[in-house]
Amino acid sequence: MALGFFLVGFSLLLLAAPAHAARGEPPNPTQIPFNPRLEKPSLPENPTLADQGAIPYWGICLSCHGDKGQGLTDEWREQFGEDKNCWTSKCHASNHPPLGFNLPHQVPALVGAGTLARFTTAQELKNYIQKTMPWWNPGSLNEEKSWTLTAYLLRENGALAKDQQFDIAQASISPVHLPIRERQSEFSGQGWLAVLLGLGLAGSLLFANNPIPRPAPGTRPSFLLHLHPPTIPAAQMRWRYTLGAGGLAVFLTLILAVTGALEMFFYIPTTQNAAQSVQIITFSVPFGALIRGLHFWAAQTLVIVGVVHLLRVVFTGAYNAQRKFNFLLGLLVFAILLLMNFSGYILRWDEGIHWALVVGANLLKTIPLAGEALYGFVIGGDSPGPATLTRFYTWHIFGLTLAALLFTGWHIFRVRRDGGISAPPEAGERLSRVELLRREILTMGLASLVLLVISIFFPAPLAAPIRDAAIPLGDIRAPWFFLWLQGLLRLGDAFWMGVGIPLVMAALMAALPYIFPALPAEQQGKWFPRAGRAAQVLAGTLILVWLVLTLLEGVR
Amino acid sequence: MTLTRRDMLRLTTRGLLGLSGLMGLTILGRFLSYQPDPPPPQRFDAGSTDAYALESRTRLANIPALLIRSGEKYSAIGLTCPHLGCTVETRADGFTCPCHGSRYDSSGGLQQGPSTQSLPTLRVEIEDGRVIVYR
Numbered sequence: 001m002a003l004g005f006f007l008v009g010f011s012l013l014l015l016a017a018p019a020h021a022a023r024g025e026p027p028n029p030t031q032i033p034f035n036p037r038l039e040k041p042s043l044p045e046n047p048t049l050a051d052q053g054a055i056p057y058w059g060i061c062l063s064c065h066g067d068k069g070q071g072l073t074d075e076w077r078e079q080f081g082e083d084k085n086c087w088t089s090k091c092h093a094s095n096h097p098p099l100g101f102n103l104p105h106q107v108p109a110l111v112g113a114g115t116l117a118r119f120t121t122a123q124e125l126k127n128y129i130q131k132t133m134p135w136w137n138p139g140s141l142n143e144e145k146s147w148t149l150t151a152y153l154l155r156e157n158g159a160l161a162k163d164q165q166f167d168i169a170q171a172s173i174s175p176v177h178l179p180i181r182e183r184q185s186e187f188s189g190q191g192w193l194a195v196l197l198g199l200g201l202a203g204s205l206l207f208a209n210n211p212i213p214r215p216a217p218g219t220r221p222s223f224l225l226h227l228h229p230p231t232i233p234a235a236q237m238r239w240r241y242t243l244g245a246g247g248l249a250v251f252l253t254l255i256l257a258v259t260g261a262l263e264m265f266f267y268i269p270t271t272q273n274a275a276q277s278v279q280i281i282t283f284s285v286p287f288g289a290l291i292r293g294l295h296f297w298a299a300q301t302l303v304i305v306g307v308v309h310l311l312r313v314v315f316t317g318a319y320n321a322q323r324k325f326n327f328l329l330g331l332l333v334f335a336i337l338l339l340m341n342f343s344g345y346i347l348r349w350d351e352g353i354h355w356a357l358v359v360g361a362n363l364l365k366t367i368p369l370a371g372e373a374l375y376g377f378v379i380g381g382d383s384p385g386p387a388t389l390t391r392f393y394t395w396h397i398f399g400l401t402l403a404a405l406l407f408t409g410w411h412i413f414r415v416r417r418d419g420g421i422s423a424p425p426e427a428g429e430r431l432s433r434v435e436l437l438r439r440e441i442l443t444m445g446l447a448s449l450v451l452l453v454i455s456i457f458f459p460a461p462l463a464a465p466i467r468d469a470a471i472p473l474g475d476i477r478a479p480w481f482f483l484w485l486q487g488l489l490r491l492g493d494a495f496w497m498g499v500g501i502p503l504v505m506a507a508l509m510a511a512l513p514y515i516f517p518a519l520p521a522e523q524q525g526k527w528f529p530r531a532g533r534a535a536q537v538l539a540g541t542l543i544l545v546w547l548v549l550t551l552l553e554g555v556r
Numbered sequence: 557m558t559l560t561r562r563d564m565l566r567l568t569t570r571g572l573l574g575l576s577g578l579m580g581l582t583i584l585g586r587f588l589s590y591q592p593d594p595p596p597p598q599r600f601d602a603g604s605t606d607a608y609a610l611e612s613r614t615r616l617a618n619i620p621a622l623l624i625r626s627g628e629k630y631s632a633i634g635l636t637c638p639h640l641g642c643t644v645e646t647r648a649d650g651f652t653c654p655c656h657g658s659r660y661d662s663s664g665g666l667q668q669g670p671s672t673q674s675l676p677t678l679r680v681e682i683e684d685g686r687v688i689v690y691r
Contacts, residue, residue, distance in 0.1 A: 355642050355655055362641040373589070381593025388593070476642065476654040490656045492670055494640055 035079065037067045038092040049166045053152025056145045058092060060134050064104065069111030069156055072104070104135060111156045118351075118464045120279065122159075122166070122174040126150040147171075154180065173459055175283040177276075187456075190290055194452045201445045221433075228433035229416065235428050235525055236421040237436055241316065244443050245309035246415075251444045252302040253408060255451070259295035260397070267347070269393035271386050274349035275465035282462060293455030299341050301451065303481050306334050307543060310509075314539040317524060317532040318422035319513040326414040327513050331506070333411055336404045338481060343396040345479045349389055352463030355476045357384055359489075366495040424525035484549035487556075505542055512538060602687040605630075615646060621678055621689055622646065632678040632689050633664040639671035651675065 041054040057065075066076045109115045119125040130146035132138050141149070151166035159180050160166055167174070174180045220226075235241065266285055268277040281288040310330065313319055319327040346357050361384065364374045380387030415421065478486040488497040516535040523529035528536060559567075600619050608614055608625045615622055620635040620643050635644050635651070642655035650667065651660040659668040664675035679690040 358642060359640045359655055376591050377588055379591075379593075381591045382595045383593070385593040387591070486656065489640065490670055493672075494670065497670070498640075 037079065038062075040092070048163065049148050049151035049168075050155035050160055051152075053145075053148035053150070053155075056141070056149055057152050060141075061110075061149070062092060064107040064135070065110050066107075069109060069115070069153070071109035072107035110153055116153070116157065116176055117467060119176045120350075120462050120464050121172055122150050122154060122176060122180075123172040125153065125176055126171060173283065173289060175279055178279060178283050181284065181286075186286060186290075189287065190452070190456050194449065194456065197445065197449050197452065201442070201449060204442065204445070224437055225433055228436050229420070231430040231432050232420055232436060233423050233428055234431045235423040237431065237439060239439075241525070241527075242421060243308060243312050245305050245312055246421075247440055247443055248447055249302060249305050249309060250408070250412070251447055252298045252305060253404070255294060255298040255448075256302070257401075259291050259298065262291050263295060264397065269347070269389055271349060271389050271466070274347065274389060275463075278348050278350070278462065282459070289459060290452075290455055293458070293460050294451055295344075296460035297451055297454050297458070299344060300480070302337060303341060306337055310334065311539065311543060314512065314532075315536055316422065316527055317519045317529045317535070319535070320516075320518045320532075322418045323414075323422065324513040326411060326418055328510055329407055329411045329414060331510055333404065333407050335506070336400055336407060340396065340400045340404060341481060342479065343392045343400060346392045347389075347396060348462070350463040350465050351467075352461060353479075354466050356478050356482070357388070359478070359486075360482075361388075363494065363498040367499055368495075422525050425521045478553075480550065480554065483553040484546050487549045487553035505546075509539065509542060596691075598691050600689045600691070602689050605682060605685055605687055608687065616689070619678075619689055619691060621691075623680070623687065623689065630680045630682065630687060632680045634676040634678050634691065636676075637671060638673040638676065644675065 038058075041058055043051055043055070058067075063080075064072055066073065070076060116125065119128065126146050126149075129149055130139070130141055130143070133141060147166075147168055150171075151160060154160040154166065154174075154176065155162070155164075157176070159174075159176060159178065161179070164180070164182075166180075263281060266277055266281045266288070268274060278292075281292050283289070285291075313327065313330070342356075342360070346353050361375055361379050364378060365371045367374060378388075378391065379385075380391055477483070485498060485502065488501060491497055512535050516532065516538075519529050519531045523531050600616070600621075602616055602619075602623060608623060608630075611626055613622055613624050615635070616632075619632075621632045622635055624631050624633070633651075635646075636642075637644050637653040637655065637658055639653065639656060639658050642653050644651040644653045644658075644660065650662045651664070652658070653671065656670050657668075658666070658671035660671075660675050661667050664677065666672070666674045681688045681690070
């Protein structure tokens with residue numbers, strides 16, 4: 001009996017010996033004292049993902065991040081005996097690196113206020129865990145373990161209720177710092193909205209000879225009809241001539257106004273609360289992600305629709321004669337749109353926008369003479385802070401909005417004032433405004449459907465709130481509509497690349513109707529009139545340069 | 557050319573209106589020039605000298621700066637890119653700006669544009685055994 005024990009002990013020593021020899025510093029191989037804090041958690045009968053995550057947490061994460069997720073505190077370090085390092089296998093799990101490992105000096109806490117601050121969604125947290133953990137063997141956690149660990153951390157932080165199951169399919173819309181809601185009903189709500197709208201539209205397309213009833217003679221037309229001229233030339237409302245871009249832009253502007261006003265019910269414009277309140281809109285408010293998605297995608301689509309509209313006007317020679325001034329108004333509205341888009345982007349006030357704000361503001365400083373004053377006017381201090389956010393908020397919801405409404409209204413008014421959309425001089429067929437309104441409503445319906453579907457499947461971007469000590473992000477991107485600027489700025493002097501060249505491009509575009517001769521009447525109202533070649537090449541080149549710079553920076 | 561009484565009155569009135577307009581603009585300018593946010597701190601307490609090992613390079617994210625200790629000498633490189641203000645990233649052989657790709661060597665000297673300046677050297681002083689970095 002005694003001999004048997006001796007043999008077993010001896011063979012164990014033999015097995016352990018090479019490991020000790022290799023390290024050169026023999027640790028104490030005595031038996032492990034029982035420590036209740038290292039006890040394996042027990043699984044309930046029907047374990048949720050979070051319950052399952054407790055096991056790998058105990059086995060792998062606990063040594064550094066602590067039994068309660070407190071991080072590597074001095075108190076926790078005491079658990080590891082004399083050298084306060086993790087040398088002894090089988091303390092709490094089996095898959096220990098054969099030579100043990102040195103504990104890092106600083107290990108962040110994972111549970112409690114202020115922890116996991118760099119993550120916004122469960123998806124981000126899971127990706128990080130899977131890619132970088134554990135530190136001595138990154139990438140060794142499989143997909144399933146990473147998910148269970150994520151669910152466990154969410155539950156420990158109060159984002160997931162005790163018995164709530166974590167839905168992996170919705171990880172990218174599940175917050176880390178807010179309670180996760182059950183979203184089934186919401187998703188089906190959005191789906192039904194899209195389906196109903198789609199069916200309604202399909203119906204009206206199939207039964208297209210079911211026009212809006214013409215008002216009886218003598219009665220007053222409805223408000224919507226009243227906004228239109230009684231009849232307009234069929235040539236002016238041809239799809240393949242206008243592309244519907246102008247009308248679509250107006251409709252998107254309306255969507256932006258409505259969804260923007262709705263967001264204002266929950267958005268808090270302070271540096272402390274802004275990013276958090278955007279997360280609340282996105283993750284907690286019922287259909288908040290939908291409203292925010294519609295606002296975001298309408299804004300992005302509007303930039304594209306604006307460019308398409310501009311190209312249409314140039315390529316059909318509609319910028320000449322009496323429409324010169326309206327061309328300028330249109331460019332002004334486009335500039336306001338970019339400012340609106342940028343200021344709205346800044347309102348997120350999270351790490352995703354941090355550097356765009358810094359770079360944009362510092363660009364102002366490079367302007368000779370007026371630079372410093374402009375910087376102070378926009379930022380309200382020596383560096384971005386509370387005054388900056390208040391100012392951007394005020395510009396976004398009031399100043400720029402007012403300007404946008406004013407100049408858009410003027411732009412539309414001038415269209416009628418200038419004799420409608422440019423058209424061939426010969427008097428063709430004229431259509432009633434009832435038909436125009438019908439086409440407009442159809443366009444609006446289609447646009448709504450597209451926006452709805454995009455918003456459901458592609459959530460608007462978010463990032464972690466801005467903190468005092470910035471998180472290095474590695475990959476810093478301007479918002480997509482300013483990627484071309486970021487690309488230019490890599491190439492040379494900040495003022496010329498960031499302010500000078502864009503201004504020259506804008507000036508060239510604005511000068512277009514004034515430097516090129518007016519089109520002869522017989523060439524008006526057609527795509528690519530011969531007399532407008534030079535203007536077409538100029539505008540096409542400018543847009544192409546813009547596009548290429550954007551793409552180059554985008555794929556970088 | 558004679559100046560009638562009516563002309564004189566009109567001229568005076570318009571002049572006064574013009575002046576009041578200019579005055580209003582000046583007031584607006586002064587109003588808008590006030591900067592409510594206090595200037596950011598210029599002096600940072602980076603903790604006790606004991607916290608920095610000999611020949612160490614420590615990133616202080618809140619300044620942001622890289623504190624270098626060589627022997628008993630402390631120095632600091634500011635990590636704000638002089639190009640357009642992004643915080644540069646530390647690489648094995650120096651620093652890179654993630655925004656527009658400027659590169660600096662490990663002592664902060666400019667290697668590649670678009671930046672036109674090297675990273676700034678910050679003043680470091682030891683006061684009562686504590687490392688104080690001035691921006």
